[in-house]
Amino acid sequence: MKDIAFVDVNDGSCSEGLQVIIPKSLQPQNLSFGSSVEVHGTLTINPNEQIEMVAEDIKVVGPCIVSEGYPFSARKVYPPDYVRQFPHLRPRTKQFGSLLRVRDAATRAIFELLHAQGFVNVHTPLLTSNDCEGAGEVFLVQPDSEVLKKEMAKDGKCPEEAYFDSKAFLTVSGQLHLEAVARGLSKVYTFGPTFRAENSRTRHHLSEFYMLEMEMAFLENLSDLSTFIEAFVKDVTSKVLEECEVDVQTLLQEASKEGEHLTLSELTQRPFVTVSYDEAVSILERHSEQLELRVRRGEDLSKVHELFLVKHCGGGPVFVVEWPRKIKPFYMKCVAGDTDKVAALDLLVPRVGELCGGSLREDDYTILQQKLESSNLDESLAWYLELRKYGNTPTGGFGLGFERYLQYILGIQNIKDTIPFPRWPHNCKL
Amino acid sequence: MKDIAFVDVNDGSCSEGLQVIIPKSLQPQNLSFGSSVEVHGTLTINPNEQIEMVAEDIKVVGPCIVSEGYPFSARKVYPPDYVRQFPHLRPRTKQFGSLLRVRDAATRAIFELLHAQGFVNVHTPLLTSNDCEGAGEVFLVQPDSEVLKKEMAKDGKCPEEAYFDSKAFLTVSGQLHLEAVARGLSKVYTFGPTFRAENSRTRHHLSEFYMLEMEMAFLENLSDLSTFIEAFVKDVTSKVLEECEVDVQTLLQEASKEGEHLTLSELTQRPFVTVSYDEAVSILERHSEQLELRVRRGEDLSKVHELFLVKHCGGGPVFVVEWPRKIKPFYMKCVAGDTDKVAALDLLVPRVGELCGGSLREDDYTILQQKLESSNLDESLAWYLELRKYGNTPTGGFGLGFERYLQYILGIQNIKDTIPFPRWPHNCKL
Known part of the structure; x- marks a missing residue:
C-alpha cells in the first residue's frame, strides 16, 4: 500500500504465516519474496481478530534474488512435479x-x-x-574402498564378503x-x-x-x-x-x-470390509468386462484389481483374507483345515x-x-x-x-x- | 516345594516376573525353564505384599528342552560376551x-x-x-542382481551407477x-x-x-x-x-x-564443564607422563585423551570448544576473529x-x-x-x-x- 507494506513471515511451525506491517520508511530495499528476516515489533490483534505484528525494526538476514534463479514466486502454487525438481528448496513451500x-x-x-x-x-x-x-x-552393501576390502578379505572370501564375512543386504x-x-x-x-x-x-x-x-x-x-x-x-x-x-x-x-x-469422517468412521481371496476373485471374474487386466484364480491381484475391489466394496478399506499358500512367503501359517490357504x-x-x-x-x-x-x-x-x-x-x-x-x-x-x-x-x- | 511349585512367568513388559503357584497335581511334566506357558488362575497379594497368582490351570505352549542345546539356564547371569553369541535368543534374558x-x-x-x-x-x-x-x-549400495544392473545401465555408466545413475552410499x-x-x-x-x-x-x-x-x-x-x-x-x-x-x-x-x-543424581544434576581445545591440550601436555599417548597441538584427541580430560575436569561431561579448523569438516564456521579455529x-x-x-x-x-x-x-x-x-x-x-x-x-x-x-x-x- 502507499505508506505501509504487508509481509507474510513464516517460521515453519504452522502453515499460516504471521502478517507483519512495515511502515514504508523502515522497509529494506532488498526485502523480497523468499528472504529470511529478523523483525522486532509489537503484536496486535487486527479487526479480523487475527494476530499481526507492527514492525519497529526489520533486517534482511538472507536476501533472495528471484531473478538469479530462485524457482518459486510469491502467491503461486506449483504442480508437485515441478516442485519435486528442487528437493533442497521444497521444504520452503x-x-x-x-x-x-x-x-x-x-x-x-x-x-x-x-x-x-x-x-x-x-x-x-x-x-x-x-x-x-x-x-x-535386494540391494547389496559393501565398503566403497577397494583397499579396505583387500585388507579385510579372509581366505576364500570374495570382495563382496570381505567386510562382514558374508554378503550383506539392505533389509x-x-x-x-x-x-x-x-x-x-x-x-x-x-x-x-x-x-x-x-x-x-x-x-x-x-x-x-x-x-x-x-x-x-x-x-x-x-x-x-x-x-x-x-x-x-x-x-x-x-x-x-x-x-x-x-x-x-x-x-x-x-x-x-x-x-x-x-x-x-469417512477416514475415521467407515467400517473396514472383509472378503476372502476366493470371494474377491469371484467378484473380479463377474466384472471382468470392466477390468483392463483379467484376474486368474490362484495368482496375485494387480493394482487395477485392488482398486476395483475397493470401489466395489463401498469405496473404503477392504481386507482380503485367506490367500493361496503358493503365492505367499514361506513363513505364513496354513488356515486350519485347508493346507492350500494361508492365514494372511x-x-x-x-x-x-x-x-x-x-x-x-x-x-x-x-x-x-x-x-x-x-x-x-x-x-x-x-x-x-x-x-x-x-x-x-x-x-x-x-x-x-x-x-x-x-x-x-x-x-x-x-x-x-x-x-x-x-x-x-x-x-x-x- | 513338596506340594506346590513356584514358577516365575515373564511377558517382557517389565523385568520382574509374576510368581505363579502351581499345585503339584496340576504341574505339567514338560514344564521347565524357558518354556512358554498359558496360565489361568486367581491373582492374590502374598504376605510380602507382592502380587502372585494361584494357578487353576496351566498349559505348556512351547516346551524348552535345555539339554537339547538351549544356551541359558535358570537363575544364572551370563557374561555379555557369552549372551551376545545368541542374538536371536538374547531378548529373552x-x-x-x-x-x-x-x-x-x-x-x-x-x-x-x-x-x-x-x-x-x-x-x-x-x-x-x-x-x-x-x-x-562409506558403504556402497547397488542392486544384488547383475541382470537388473545390465538392464538399467545407461550409456557410459558403470554397473555401480546403473540403478541410480550415480554411485549411492549409505549415509x-x-x-x-x-x-x-x-x-x-x-x-x-x-x-x-x-x-x-x-x-x-x-x-x-x-x-x-x-x-x-x-x-x-x-x-x-x-x-x-x-x-x-x-x-x-x-x-x-x-x-x-x-x-x-x-x-x-x-x-x-x-x-x-x-x-x-x-x-x-550425578547424571541429571552435575553441571557440564567447558574447556577450549587449547586449554584441553595444555592440560594433557601438563600430564603427559600419565598418558600412554602423547597429544599434539593442532591434531585430534584420541580416546585416552578424552577419558583423561573427563577425569581431570571432575569426572562428569566436558565440552571441548573452538577446534582447529584444519581437523574439522568443511561446513564448520570460523570463530569470529580467528580463522584458524572453528565454532565447534x-x-x-x-x-x-x-x-x-x-x-x-x-x-x-x-x-x-x-x-x-x-x-x-x-x-x-x-x-x-x-x-x-x-x-x-x-x-x-x-x-x-x-x-x-x-x-x-x-x-x-x-x-x-x-x-x-x-x-x-x-x-x-x-
Whole structure:
C-alpha cells in the first residue's frame, strides 16, 4: 500500500504465516519474496481478530534474488512435479511444509498409540545377511574402498564378503528379527526405512520407504489381527487430523483437484470390509468386462484389481483374507483345515491399493523346517527355525507402508511427494 | 516345594516376573525353564505384599528342552560376551529385556522432548549420492542382481551407477539434508541408523548405529548450542530414569561389577564443564607422563585423551570448544576473529569419550564456495551451497551417538550390548 507494506513471515511451525506491517520508511530495499528476516515489533490483534505484528525494526538476514534463479514466486502454487525438481528448496513451500509436519505427527502418533498398548519399539537392523522373503530384489552393501576390502578379505572370501564375512543386504523387512524379540517381549514393533531394488517407476513405489511392522505373541486368529489393524489405522488418523487440522486441509485442497479422496469422517468412521481371496476373485471374474487386466484364480491381484475391489466394496478399506499358500512367503501359517490357504491378509485402500500385509506365522517346527528346506533357506535361517525349538509361542503381525498411508489419508497422487528426499530408479538426488 | 511349585512367568513388559503357584497335581511334566506357558488362575497379594497368582490351570505352549542345546539356564547371569553369541535368543534374558525397554524409553523421550520444543522429525535419506564429510569410509549400495544392473545401465555408466545413475552410499550423517529443511521449518531433527565402513573393532564402534541429529535456524552462538545440549541430555536421562527405574537398576548392578559409572543424581544434576581445545591440550601436555599417548597441538584427541580430560575436569561431561579448523569438516564456521579455529564442540563423557559433536555452520556463500572448491566437493554439493544463495539463515546443530548415550547412562562396557542386532567388522549375524 502507499505508506505501509504487508509481509507474510513464516517460521515453519504452522502453515499460516504471521502478517507483519512495515511502515514504508523502515522497509529494506532488498526485502523480497523468499528472504529470511529478523523483525522486532509489537503484536496486535487486527479487526479480523487475527494476530499481526507492527514492525519497529526489520533486517534482511538472507536476501533472495528471484531473478538469479530462485524457482518459486510469491502467491503461486506449483504442480508437485515441478516442485519435486528442487528437493533442497521444497521444504520452503507451503504445501511441503504441511506434508513434513503431518509426517512428523503421524510418526509420533504411531509411537504413542503402540506404547499405550504395551508395545516396545525395537530397532531391527538395516544391514542383514538374510534376504527375508527370498525375493531377490535386494540391494547389496559393501565398503566403497577397494583397499579396505583387500585388507579385510579372509581366505576364500570374495570382495563382496570381505567386510562382514558374508554378503550383506539392505533389509526388505524387519519381521523375522521382530519374531525373535517377540518371544522375549511379547509385543514389539519397528518403524524405519526399508529398501527394494526394483525397476518400478510408478506412483506407488520408492526404492527407500518407511514401514511400520508389528509382531505380537499369542496372536492366534486372523480376525484378531484385522480388528487390531482397523482400530490402529483409525486411531492414528484421528490423532493426526486432530493435531494437524490446518495442514491436512491445505493438502486435501490440493488433492481434491486431482481426484476423489475420503473425507475426514469417512477416514475415521467407515467400517473396514472383509472378503476372502476366493470371494474377491469371484467378484473380479463377474466384472471382468470392466477390468483392463483379467484376474486368474490362484495368482496375485494387480493394482487395477485392488482398486476395483475397493470401489466395489463401498469405496473404503477392504481386507482380503485367506490367500493361496503358493503365492505367499514361506513363513505364513496354513488356515486350519485347508493346507492350500494361508492365514494372511492384505488391506486395500482407495487411491493406493495395498496398504498393509499381515499373517499368522508358521509356528510348527517340523512344517517350518520342510518349508525352509524346500526354499533352500534352511541354512541361512537356521536361527529362525530355532525360535520354534525353545519356548515357542504362536505370533502374528503386519507391515504398513508409511508413505502409502500418507497418500491414503492426504489424497496424494504420487508417493514421491510424501517423503522428504525420495529415491527411485535413476534418481538419488542429494 | 513338596506340594506346590513356584514358577516365575515373564511377558517382557517389565523385568520382574509374576510368581505363579502351581499345585503339584496340576504341574505339567514338560514344564521347565524357558518354556512358554498359558496360565489361568486367581491373582492374590502374598504376605510380602507382592502380587502372585494361584494357578487353576496351566498349559505348556512351547516346551524348552535345555539339554537339547538351549544356551541359558535358570537363575544364572551370563557374561555379555557369552549372551551376545545368541542374538536371536538374547531378548529373552532379563538383562537384555531391560536394555530393550530402556532403549525404547530413550527413543520416545527424545521424540517427546524435541516435539515439546517445536522440533519437527524429518526422515533424512539413508541412501545418498554425496559422501557427506568426504571421509571415504562409506558403504556402497547397488542392486544384488547383475541382470537388473545390465538392464538399467545407461550409456557410459558403470554397473555401480546403473540403478541410480550415480554411485549411492549409505549415509554417514543427515546433517546436510537437515540444513536444507531447517531453512523451511526452522527446528528439525532426524533419528535413525547411520553407517561407517571402518575396520574398527573396539568397544565403542559399530558399523550400523543410531544417531540423533538436530539443526536449528538462527543459532548464532556456540554457547547457546552447548546450553541446549546440556539441558537436553539431562532431560532425556531424567525421563528415562523416571520411566524405567527398575530396568535401569538391573543394568547398573551389572555395570558396577565392571567399573565406575555415574550415579543417577550425578547424571541429571552435575553441571557440564567447558574447556577450549587449547586449554584441553595444555592440560594433557601438563600430564603427559600419565598418558600412554602423547597429544599434539593442532591434531585430534584420541580416546585416552578424552577419558583423561573427563577425569581431570571432575569426572562428569566436558565440552571441548573452538577446534582447529584444519581437523574439522568443511561446513564448520570460523570463530569470529580467528580463522584458524572453528565454532565447534565435542561433548566428552565418562566411559565412552565423545558422545556429541556440534558446530555453527558456515553460512557465508563465498567462504563456503572456496571451501567446497578446495575439497573438490563443489560439483556434488552445489545444492548445499545454493542454500546460502536464496533466503539464507545461519544454522547450527549437533549429532549424538545413541548407543554411546546408552553406554554412558547405563555404564555398559561394550557398545554391542546396547543394540538389538549389532553389526561390526566380520559380523552381520541374522
